[in-house]
Amino acid sequence: MENVGVCDEFVNLKATELRLGLPGTEDGGEEERQKVSCCKSNKRAFPETEKDIESTGKTKPASPPKAQIVGWPPVRSYRKNNIQTKKNESEGQGMYVKVSMDGAPYLRKIDLTVYKQYPELMKSLENMFKFSVGEYCERERYKGSEFVPTYEDKDGDWMLVGDVPWEMFVSSCKRLRIMKGSEAKGLGCGV
Amino acid sequence: MDRAIKLQLSTSEMNYFPDEVIEHIFDFIPSHRDRNSISLVSKSWHKIERYSRHQVFIGNCYAISPERLIRRFPCLRSLTLKGKPHFADFNLVPHEWGGFLHPWIDALSKARVGLEELRLKRMVVSDESLELLSRSFVGFKSLVLVSCDGFTTDGLASIAANCRHLRELDLQENEIDDHRGQWLNCFPDSSTTLVSLNFACLKGETNLSALERLVARSPNLKSLKVNRAVPLDALTRLMSCAPQLVDLGVGCYENEAEPESFEKLMAAIKKCTLLRSLSGFSEVAPVCLTAFYPICENLTSLNLSYAAEIQGNHLIEFVQFCKRLQLLWILDSIGDKGLEIVASSCKELQELRVFPSDPHDEEDNNTAVTEIGLVAISAGCPKLHSILYFCKQMTNAALITVAKNCPNFIRFRLCILEPNKPDHITSQSLDEGFGAIVQACKGLRRLSVSGLLTDKVFLYIGMYAEQLEMLSIAFAGDTDKGMLYVLNGCKKLRKLEIRDSPFGNAALLADVGKYETMRSLWMSSCEVTLGGCKRLARNAPWLNVEIINENENGRMERNEEDEREKVDRLYLYRTVVGTRKDAPPCVTIL
Numbered sequence: 016m017e018n019v020g021v022c023d024e025f026v027n028l029k030a031t032e033l034r035l036g037l038p039g040t041e042d043g044g045e046e047e048r049q050k051v052s053c054c055k056s057n058k059r060a061f062p063e064t065e066k067d068i069e070s071t072g073k074t075k076p077a078s079p080p081k082a083q084i085v086g087w088p089p090v091r092s093y094r095k096n097n098i099q100t101k102k103n104e105s106e107g108q109g110m111y112v113k114v115s116m117d118g119a120p121y122l123r124k125i126d127l128t129v130y131k132q133y134p135e136l137m138k139s140l141e142n143m144f145k146f147s148v149g150e151y152c153e154r155e156r157y158k159g160s161e162f163v164p165t166y167e168d169k170d171g172d173w174m175l176v177g178d179v180p181w182e183m184f185v186s187s188c189k190r191l192r193i194m195k196g197s198e199a200k201g202l203g204c205g206v
Numbered sequence: 207m208d209r210a211i212k213l214q215l216s217t218s219e220m221n222y223f224p225d226e227v228i229e230h231i232f233d234f235i236p237s238h239r240d241r242n243s244i245s246l247v248s249k250s251w252h253k254i255e256r257y258s259r260h261q262v263f264i265g266n267c268y269a270i271s272p273e274r275l276i277r278r279f280p281c282l283r284s285l286t287l288k289g290k291p292h293f294a295d296f297n298l299v300p301h302e303w304g305g306f307l308h309p310w311i312d313a314l315s316k317a318r319v320g321l322e323e324l325r326l327k328r329m330v331v332s333d334e335s336l337e338l339l340s341r342s343f344v345g346f347k348s349l350v351l352v353s354c355d356g357f358t359t360d361g362l363a364s365i366a367a368n369c370r371h372l373r374e375l376d377l378q379e380n381e382i383d384d385h386r387g388q389w390l391n392c393f394p395d396s397s398t399t400l401v402s403l404n405f406a407c408l409k410g411e412t413n414l415s416a417l418e419r420l421v422a423r424s425p426n427l428k429s430l431k432v433n434r435a436v437p438l439d440a441l442t443r444l445m446s447c448a449p450q451l452v453d454l455g456v457g458c459y460e461n462e463a464e465p466e467s468f469e470k471l472m473a474a475i476k477k478c479t480l481l482r483s484l485s486g487f488s489e490v491a492p493v494c495l496t497a498f499y500p501i502c503e504n505l506t507s508l509n510l511s512y513a514a515e516i517q518g519n520h521l522i523e524f525v526q527f528c529k530r531l532q533l534l535w536i537l538d539s540i541g542d543k544g545l546e547i548v549a550s551s552c553k554e555l556q557e558l559r560v561f562p563s564d565p566h567d568e569e570d571n572n573t574a575v576t577e578i579g580l581v582a583i584s585a586g587c588p589k590l591h592s593i594l595y596f597c598k599q600m601t602n603a604a605l606i607t608v609a610k611n612c613p614n615f616i617r618f619r620l621c622i623l624e625p626n627k628p629d630h631i632t633s634q635s636l637d638e639g640f641g642a643i644v645q646a647c648k649g650l651r652r653l654s655v656s657g658l659l660t661d662k663v664f665l666y667i668g669m670y671a672e673q674l675e676m677l678s679i680a681f682a683g684d685t686d687k688g689m690l691y692v693l694n695g696c697k698k699l700r701k702l703e704i705r706d707s708p709f710g711n712a713a714l715l716a717d718v719g720k721y722e723t724m725r726s727l728w729m730s731s732c733e734v735t736l737g738g739c740k741r742l743a744r745n746a747p748w749l750n751v752e753i754i755n756e757n758e759n760g761r762m763e764r765n766e767e768d769e770r771e772k773v774d775r776l777y778l779y780r781t782v783v784g785t786r787k788d789a790p791p792c793v794t795i796l
Contacts, residue, residue, distance in 0.1 A: 086296030086705070087680070088565050088596060088623050089654075093353065093379040093407070095565060097488060098514050123437065124458070124489075129410065139411060 110185075112166075116144045116193040127185045133177050140164060144193060163194045225250075229258040238263050257281055264288065265700075265725050267305055267329065268750065271783045272313035284323035284348075285310075291728050291777055292678075292703055294328055295353065298730055298775065300754065302790040307354075308335045309788075315342035323348040323374075330354070336361030340368035348374035355381035359389045359408065366392035373426075374402040384410035391416040400424040404431035406455045406486055414440045422447045431455025434488055439467050445474040453507075454478070456486035468497060476500045485509035485535075487516065495524050502527045506554075511535040511561045518544055526551045532589075537563040538574045538596060545579030549586025557592040558583060562623060565596075574623075577604035584611035592617040599630040600657055605639025609646035618643055619654035625681035625706070628658040635659055641666035644674075654678040661688035668695020676701040689713035693720050703728040711738030718746045726779035734776055737769025742778070743796035750785060751778045751796045 114123045123143055130136040141147055148160045157163050157175075164176040168187040176184070176191070232255060235241060245255040260283040264270060267287045276282065289305020307329045314321055321343040331354045339346065346369045359382065365375060366389055390413050393400075400420070405412075412435040421427060421444050429452060430444065436457035445451065471494075475481075481501050487494075487510055495516060505528045510521060514537065521536065522544040528534075531552040538560050540548070548555070560575055577600045583590065584607065591614050600622050628634055636657040644650060644667050651673055655663060659682035667674065668691035675698055683689065689709040692702065693716065702724065710733030721727060736753070743751040754775035785795050 084625070086293065086298045087625065088562060088621055089296050089678075089680070090562065090565050090596075091295045091353070091379065092297055093381065094511070094561065097512055098563065098565070142411070 112190050114191040117195040132181055166191045225254050228254050232258050266779050268786050269781045272310045276317045282319050286325040288327045289329035300792050305329045307331045311335045311338050325350040327352045330356040333357050333361035337364040340364040350376040351380050352378045358383040359385045363389040363392040373399050376404040377407050380407050384408050386410040393420050398423050401426045402429040406431040406433050408433045411435045429453035432457040434458040442471045442474045449477040452480050453483040458489045471497045483507035487513040507533040509535040522547050533557045535559040537561050539563045542579035546582040549582040555587040556589050559594040562596040574598050577601050581607050584608040594619040596621045601629045601631050602639035606642040609642040613646045615647040617652040622657040626658045637663040644670040652676045660684050664688040664691040668692050679704040681706045683707045686713035700725045706731040708733050710734050714738050722780050728777050730775040734773050736771050740796050749778050750781050753794045755792050
């Protein structure tokens with residue numbers, strides 16, 4: 016395999032220098048090109064591109080933070096997006112919550128980010144657990160239904176679903192519980 | 207090929223046979239490459255071949271027009287189309303670049319072609335196209351969409367409602383706008399022909415009762431892949447009414463599976479004695495993987511590459527019992543230890559893909575795989591011929607060992623996560639390691655290289671990779687010589703894609719005729735200039751030379767006259783139909 020005459024041409028120190036991008040380009044130009052390329056695609060942006068450029072704290076010579084390189088490593092966006100979601104979940108950002116219903120033998124889990132507003136969420140819960148909760152209105156809450164959807168918020172308090180603006184609900188909801196019967200009356204009916 | 211030559215020798219005698227007989231003989235030659243050869247033998251053979259060709263594969267939808275395709279092959283039944291270049295998978299191609307399905311469906315519909323099968327990859331598909339498709343082809347049987355986008359579940363509803371003889375609806379990794387409608391309900395009650403249904407990539411809720419009814423009335427259903435909205439109890443019911451399943455993709459499992467539901471699931475799984483292929487598991491608690499223990503010895507294909515919540519030790523526990531596995535796609539959380547166990551358990555393994563669970567190295571974990579795992583697999587699995595391996599580090603010694611252990615590689619794709627990373631023990635480039643691979647693997651058709659590489663690796667590739675058809679290069683090489691070695695040496699090269707490497711005009715322009723023998727060339731963040739590309743376009747009218755600009759809004763917003771400007775992204779491909787008319791503003795065709 017060794018062909019000394021040919022090899023000598025290629026052994027040059029620059030090639031072994033650890034750097035990203037083309038030998039000969041300046042770091043400034045490289046970053047600029049990368050910054051522009053980061054904005055190109057209108058597919059879901061990687062969360063990393065929205066972070067500030069920060070030092071990774073590791074000592075790698077002349078190497079911009081890895082997250083800056085568009086399209087690297089070569090993993091399909093679809094796959095990357097699916098794995099990202101898992102990470103967010105495990106960091107407890109409150110997007111996936113458990114749902115229980117009094118009297119039902121099983122728990123369910125739903126992704127709150129899939130819904131845009133309360134009616135969608137309620138419809139989905141109704142489908143899931145086969146119950147009906149009726150319309151929510153500020154005055155009387157869930158009047159006329161023996162089921163009342165409640166949730167536990169970040170502070171550990173049990174609240175009625177629908178009382179706070181949707182975005183606040185999504186960010187503070189830790190889990191859902193559909194109450195039934197007398198316990199429900201206390202929370203659900205307008206007082 | 208041999209058959210074609212033999213037939214050629216007896217052409218003179220064969221011409222006394224009626225056309226139908228010759229056509230019948232051609233039916234035994236399905237390979238489209240052999241078919242292409244046959245059609246070149248003589249005028250009469252060309253004609254007979256044309257009318258008897260039912261399957262056509264078009265690797266680049268812009269290489270030919272739908273009208274010309276139909277004119278040549280009017281009896282077309284099965285069409286495969288590929289649109290965007292491969293690097294579109296990694297966000298390197300603007301969303302609106304092209305690859306639209308509609309003109310094809312439109313033309314096929316107008317010509318009343320009896321289309322039965324359509325397979326698309328990286329195409330832009332609209333609901334209108336799907337609707338037109340569903341109404342135009344009475345005998346339509348099979349729709350396979352891979353990495354496509356532009357459509358919603360409304361389009362799927364049309365397919366479900368109108369394709370009376372639908373056997374296969376296979377949606378793989380598409381971006382589909384889920385309107386959470388009732389598309390599954392749109393399969394009429396009389397629809398009983400389904401053999402394969404895959405909607406794993408749909409993100410919204412699924413109408414479970416519609417799904418269950420559909421599965422219950424589809425006795426021929428062999429492959430079912432559901433999305434994450436199908437929970438454990440529904441899955442149990444589905445499997446109970448489809449024990450004939452061969453291929454299963456699992457949706458979502460709640461973490462708190464009640465013991466009773468778990469028992470029921472295991473009972474249903476035990477009955478699926480024909481099950482050979484398993485995938486999905488995107489939200490699964492480890493305990494639920496254990497439900498599949500009863501049939502794991504039968505599995506030949508296992509895709510756990512989306513199972514981010516299952517830790518390495520659970521993966522290992524499961525995989526070690528899958529003694530008949532031929533295909534394994536897994537996350538690097540399995541670790542080197544896990545791969546060593548795979549190597550000792552899965553002696554039938556042919557294809558392995560190890561994906562990064564932490565692509566951007568955010569967690570700085572040490573459970574990713576290294577050269578140790580790769581060497582172990584190569585030593586333990588004698589039938590291995592395809593590998594895709596994402597790892598943190600590699601050495602020449604390991605690659606040389608792998609080459610010795612596995613000279614049968616057809617596909618070898620190695621991605622070291624950090625660009626330009628050298629051999630982590632010797633700090634040298636990985637030229638020798640990859641050189642060993644191409645020298646030993648005489649049948650190598652696809653290669654992706656990574657790590658620190660000089661022009662020398664390309665010298666080796668040009669010298670030894672005689673069967674190479676596709677080469678992917680990133681952050682590699684020193685001078686134009688590197689690219690030239692490849693272009694001059696690899697006679698069978700069809701696709702070359704290069705990013706962030708110092709190849710420029712000299713390499714690009716050295717042998718313009720070479721590109722006519724290839725499907726396409728992609729170069730991004732290299733050294734080619736606008737002037738070089740213009741010169742190429744002038745000298746090669748049979749090529750479309752596309753420049754994709756940085757600014758999506760305008761044409762070249764930088765000084766257009768400055769031919770010394772480096773081109774950000776170049777994509778060129780041979781075509782018989784000239785410049786395409788559907789390019790967006792950010793694409794300039796020279």
